[in-house]
Amino acid sequence: MRVRPAGVAATAGAVALTVALAGCSGASASEDGRSDDKGKPRTSITVNLRGTQARAGEPVRVTLAAGKLQQVTVTDSKGGKLDGKVAADGRSWTSSRKAAPGTAYAVEARDDAGGTATAQFTTAAPEKVNKLALVPGKNATVGIAQPLSIVFDHEVTNKAEVEGHLKVVTSDNTQGSWGWMEDWSGRSRVDWRPKDYFKPGTRVTLDAELNGVDSGGDGGWFVRDYTTGFTVGRQQVVKVDLDNHRLKLFRDGTQIKDVPMSAGTPGGEKGSWRGTAVLMSKEGTINMRSETVGLGDAYDKMVDSSMRLTWSGMYAHAAPWNAAYFGNANRSSGCVGMSDADAAAVYGEVQVGDPFEITGGDAKGTIALNNGYGAWNLDWAEWQKKSALR
Incomplete structure (x- = not known):
């Protein structure tokens, strides 16, 4: 585990805390039958975590020696609470969540006679934190x-x-x-x-x-x-036809854009990917350099209306230097290039999260699962198998 080893006291197991319950008359007697100096019965609770180096990552369990638990409150040092449930027999309570590392907790238990008992513990600090x-x-x-x-x-x-x-x-x-x-x-x-x-x-x-x-x-x-939350916007799909050299934008099933384009040169690493890409970001004018995608010193350009489709460097963007090929041939270094005006028009309409459905034979393969957001290139049954809970 990634927690500092607990000391001897912490590894001795659960702790039985003998506490005087300020109970009403008739409160259950303790396991040893003793009473305090005022004649009130005394009992104990057992908490599975104890000391200052308690083991994190376990639920908190509180057990009453006699009688029945009515309520247990476990509060951390920041004021947060661990919810939990009393067992059917009333003798124990278990938190629904686990104790976090490096956290001080206070436990308060109340029995069916109105008495209370308290305990405290602190979990060991983590040696490594994941974010x-x-x-x-x-x-x-x-x-x-x-x-x-x-x-x-x-x-x-x-x-x-x-x-x-x-x-x-x-x-x-x-x-x-x-x-x-x-x-x-x-x-x-x-x-x-x-x-x-x-x-x-x-x-x-x-x-x-x-x-x-x-x-x-x-x-x-x-x-x-x-926590996070988002809202789904307009229904839009961009269809890129590599073989016919067209990019079409559909909204609610109606075509609103149809522009000529030139995609990646087929037959090698300069080819475009096929499959469904998800628009990752709208990056505006950026500097594109071929060495960042493994293509040597082929280009170093400032590129307008840049729309990122993959981590490997496939974009849809303005490419006026490639105008001779728009609508008739794929001659780019892998991206989907359009005229300045067409790229700006598409850029203005699309939203991050829109699917770009790329089809055609002039491709070097299908977009990988992790190359941007490639999950849509698996069918539903295949995708479900990627869950650790299936």
Whole structure:
């Protein structure tokens, strides 16, 4: 585990805390039958975590020696609470979430006679902390193909455990599933995509209740929860036909743009990818250099109306230097190039998260799962198999 070893006191197991219950008359007697100096019965609670180096990543369990528990409150040092449930026999209580590392907790128990008992413990600090990045950003409005995507700072090997704490709620009960992969950066990543494209107006919320979850291996602990939410915008699909050299934009099923273009030169690394890409970002005017995508010193240009489609460097953008080929041949270095006016018009209409459905034989292969957001290139059954909970 990635927690400093507990001391001898902490590893001795659960602690029985003998406390005087300020109970009413008739309170249950303690296990040893003793009373305090005022004649009130005395009992004890047992808490499975104790001391200042308690083991994180476990639920808190409180057991009453005699009588029945009515309520247990477990509060952390920041004022947060661990919810839980009293067992049917009234003798024990278990938290629904696990104790987080490096956190002080206060336990208060009340029995059926009105008496109370308290205990405190602190979990060991984590030796390593795992964090994450969420896409899309909070309160964003995105296209119908945008997945929820989480990239972790460190490797996640307890995939099922982590996935079980990722709760997605949609406003229209959209069916979806998580899928694990190695991100283009080499880090652990999990995406949630719906079975079919989202419906416009759908509200999507993620509650990642990860505080106290162990990544497994050498990935470290999560020490906080995360939330995000986004709204699905217009119903738009961009269709790119590599063989006929046309880019068409459809909104609500109606074609609103049809422009000539020239894609990647077929037959080598300069070819374009086929499959469904998701518009990752609208980057405006950027400097594109061929050495960043493994093509030597072929080009170094300032490029307008740049729309990123993959991590490997495939964009749709303005390419006036390639005008002779628009509509009749693919002669770019892999991107979908258009005239200045056409690229600007498309750029103004599309939204991040719109699908670009790229078809045709003039391609070097299908977009990989992790090359941008390639989940749509798997059918639904294949995508579901990427879940750690299937």
